[in-house]
Amino acid sequence: MKFGTLLQDLARSAVHNPITEKYPFEVRATPARLRGRLNWDAENCIGCGLCVKDCPSQAIELIVIDKKTKQFQLFYHLNRCTFCAQCVYSCRQECLSLSRDEWELAALNQEDFHIQYEREVDEVPCVAATDPAEA
Amino acid sequence: MEKTEHKKGFTIPIGxxxxxxKEPGHFRITVDGEIVTDVDVRLGYAHRGIEKAAEARSWVQNLYLFERVCGICSHIHAMAYCLGVERLAGVEAPPRAQAIRVLVAELERIHSHLLWLGVAAHEAGFDTLFMYSWRDRETIMDVLERFSGNRVNYSANILGGVKYDLDDEFVQFMCEGLDYLETRSEYYLEVVTTDAMFLQRTQNIGVMTRSQAELLGTVGPTARASNVHRDIRYEAPYSAYKQFPISIVLDQRGDLEARFVVRIKELFESYRLIRRILEELPEGDLAARMPRKIAEGETVSRVEAPRGELFYFIKSNGSDTPERVRVRTPTICNMMSVVKLAIGHQLADVPMILAGIDPCFSCNDRMFRVHLDQSVYANVGPLKG
Incomplete structure (x- = not known):
């Protein structure tokens, strides 16, 4: 390694600001394909359960309340999720998406990791669970 | 008493x-003064039971399990698994998906080799090179992050194809990164072949002849540095390597310097291949439809990981979970060369010889079962105790 190269780098570094960003005061823009928190669009869901079947870390539970009136509950366990986006790919109705902006997901309580998505339900006719642990 | 100790040597347990x-492994190094007389290695401290876990998961879920065998070469594990499962199912990924797979595999190779260059330089006490190469590695990490959203565990593969497409903005960003890395790689090649202090740690250290390399079953750049023509991309081209052939990088010398030179020259080969893929990228779909249940049968899938040959054996019984998946990573093939090569060298050279094979301990920790059934030996006569 030549001495001149080192000197060049030293000179450049002397006038350059540190490359470290002062997070959380400076937040870097996320890449367009960043895979953050899972969001569920209840309108299009048909309750096929493919997301539950394909999830490698059993982070999704889908409870079918009534398939005809499209009443479902989706439980999303954030602390199990590996953000692989297989559920997004498996969903044929395109109702799942991984957020680009919601990626600061640390929490102090366990409860904050268990997210329940639900559409407004008038009455509850029957309940059939598709918990991956029971399947 | 003293004479006996001198004859036996002194055993230093490491790990x-x-x-x-950086990872758990146990080495018992017997020394006579500063000279190593015997090395014994014991692995298995990071055994995670991945193969058994695979039997309880579906074909799709296993993709993400195998991606986590190794943090550095995650894509190539998923690719080997995908290629095997696709062959069993009789499905072929579209040409564009295959080209993108190979492109990401080459990006991963660049990232892995730059990482190794830093680690190996650090083991030699050359921390400036370590800092330089890891700084430049950030370029390729940014490219991979831009492509998939993740720096590691890109999850670019799915069964039957890939998830992500290339767009013009990304291609532009990647080409700029590759141009920068190419000039840096030329500089690194000059440094590792001319720096007198560094050459003292690498030249004629851990010399492995071609016949030794073949006998010890070495793979990957470790074997190619001893002039062994062993590269799965070259010997048995898979996926898009058939359309985009690589030229094999070899070196005659077989010492540590040769392993540095081979790996850095492979970087240039990767840059060339990526540019060629971008020029002739086929149009078409990103993924083919895969059945949920895979037809009964068994297959072997071999790919060239950054460290060498990666081997997957996959057996299906016709259900939606595999019956057996066997993984052999390159480190286990190369580990015996460390045990043999370290003998006769100074103790201080052992970390360098170990780093020379680019070891990944937690990848190689698999379960082995040796059948000691007496009936096996029935034909060779009675065993003498």
């Missing part, structure tokens, strides 16, 4: 918990 080791 499994040791500040010098």
């Amino acid at each position: 499994p918990q040791h500040p010098a080791l």
Whole structure:
């Protein structure tokens, strides 16, 4: 390694600001394909359960309340999720998406990791669970 | 008493918990003064039971399990698994998906080799090179992050194809990164072949002849540095390597310097291949439809990981979970070369010889079962105790 190269780098570094960003005061823009928190669009869901079947870390539970009136509950366990986006790919109705902006997901309580998505339900006719642990 | 000790030597146990080791492995190094007379290696401290876990998961879920065998070469594990499962199912990924797979595999190779260059330089006490190469590695990490959203565990593969497409903005960003890295790689090649201090640690250290390399079953750049023509991309081209052939990088010398030179020259080969893929990228779909249940049968899938040959054996019984998946990573093939090569060298050279094979301990920790059934030996006569 030549001495001149080192000197060049030293000179450049002397006038350059540190490359470290002062997070959380400076937040870097996320890449367009960043895979953050899972969001569920209840309108299009048909309750096929493919997301539950394909999830490698059993982070999704889908409870079918009534398939005809499209009443479902989706439980999303954030602390199990590996953000692989297989559920997004498996969903044929395109109702799942991984957020680009919601990626600061640390929490102090366990409860904050268990997210329940639900559409407004008038009455509850029957309940059939598709918990991956029971399947 | 003293005479006996001198004859036996002194055994230094290193690991499994040791500040010098990044991953758990146990080495018993017998020395006579400063000279190593015997090396014994014991692995298995990071055994995670991945193969057994695979039997309880579906074909799709296993993709993400195998991606986590190795943090550095995650894509190539998923690719090997995908290629095997696709062959069993009789499905072929579209040409564009295959080209993108190979492109990401080459990006991963660049990232892995730059990482190794830093680690190996650090083991030699050349921390400036370590800092330089890891700084430049950030370029390729940014490219991979831009492509997939993740720096590691890109999850670019799915069964039957890939998830992500290339767009013009990304291609532009990647080409700029590759141009920068190419000039840096030329500089690194000059440094590792001319720096007198560094050459003292690498030249004629850990020399492995071609016949030794073949006998010890080495793979990957370790074997190619000893002039062994062993590269799965070259010997048995898979996926898009058939359309985009690589030229094999070899070196005659077989010492540590040759392993540095081979790996850095492979970087240039990767840059060339990526540019060629971008020029002739086929149009078409990103993924083919895969059945949920895979037809009964068994297959072997071999790919060239950054460290060498990666081997997957996959057996299906016709259900939606595999019956058996066997993984053999390159480190286990190369580990015996460390045990043999270290003998006769100074103790201080052992970390360099170990780093020379680019070891990945937790990848190679698999379960082996040796059948010691007496009936096996029935034909060779009675065993003498």
